[in-house]
Amino acid sequence: MNNTGNDAGVTGLLVDEHKIVLARLMAFETALDAFDLEQIHATIRFFDEQVVLHRRKEEEVLFPAMKKHLGTEDGPIQCMLAEHQDEQEKIRKIRSLLEGNPGPTSRSAIVKAGRYILDLLRIHIVKEDNILFPIAESVLTDEEKKEVLARMKAIGFCNTECGG
Numbered sequence: 001m002n003n004t005g006n007d008a009g010v011t012g013l014l015v016d017e018h019k020i021v022l023a024r025l026m027a028f029e030t031a032l033d034a035f036d037l038e039q040i041h042a043t044i045r046f047f048d049e050q051v052v053l054h055r056r057k058e059e060e061v062l063f064p065a066m067k068k069h070l071g072t073e074d075g076p077i078q079c080m081l082a083e084h085q086d087e088q089e090k091i092r093k094i095r096s097l098l099e100g101n102p103g104p105t106s107r108s109a110i111v112k113a114g115r116y117i118l119d120l121l122r123i124h125i126v127k128e129d130n131i132l133f134p135i136a137e138s139v140l141t142d143e144e145k146k147e148v149l150a151r152m153k154a155i156g157f158c159n160t161e162c163g164g
């Protein structure tokens with residue numbers, strides 16, 4: 001329960017975005033299995049154009065608001081940030097391997113990094129949805145929730161076909 005007047009709470013919007021990300025990851029998995037270059041490029045575009053906005057909502061808005069209550073010591077937020085870094089590093093790697101016409105070695109490195117991202121993000125999303133976001137719902141005040149929600153909505157996400 002929350003008192004924001006929004007049944008989805010302050011994190012419902014992020015949970016909804018996670019569903020969109022998970023759907024894209026399924027398409028990515030199929031693309032990696034078939035080495036469908038067009039779809040692999042589409043996934044990287046999705047990360048560059050959409051996931052970046054999702055991550056900004058968490059890193060620039062939600063996490064700093066939570067830190068006021070949880071402190072900045074090692075904890076779930078640090079863990080999520082480290083996983084965001086890991087994700088971005090692998091996306092960068094795939095982007096650079098895609099340059100030119102990737103040969104067999106680059107292709108297998110792309111598939112390896114892609115599968116790493118699939119495993120990382122699927123588990124990451126479970127952790128955020130089930131551990132981190134419930135913490136946010138319980139520690140943030142109603143005022144903070146209103147402000148966080150307004151600032152997250154201002155960042156935007158997926159008003160296009162989500163990189164498909």
Ligand SMILES: [Fe+2]
Nearest residue numbers: 014054058128
């Ligand atoms: Fe997230």
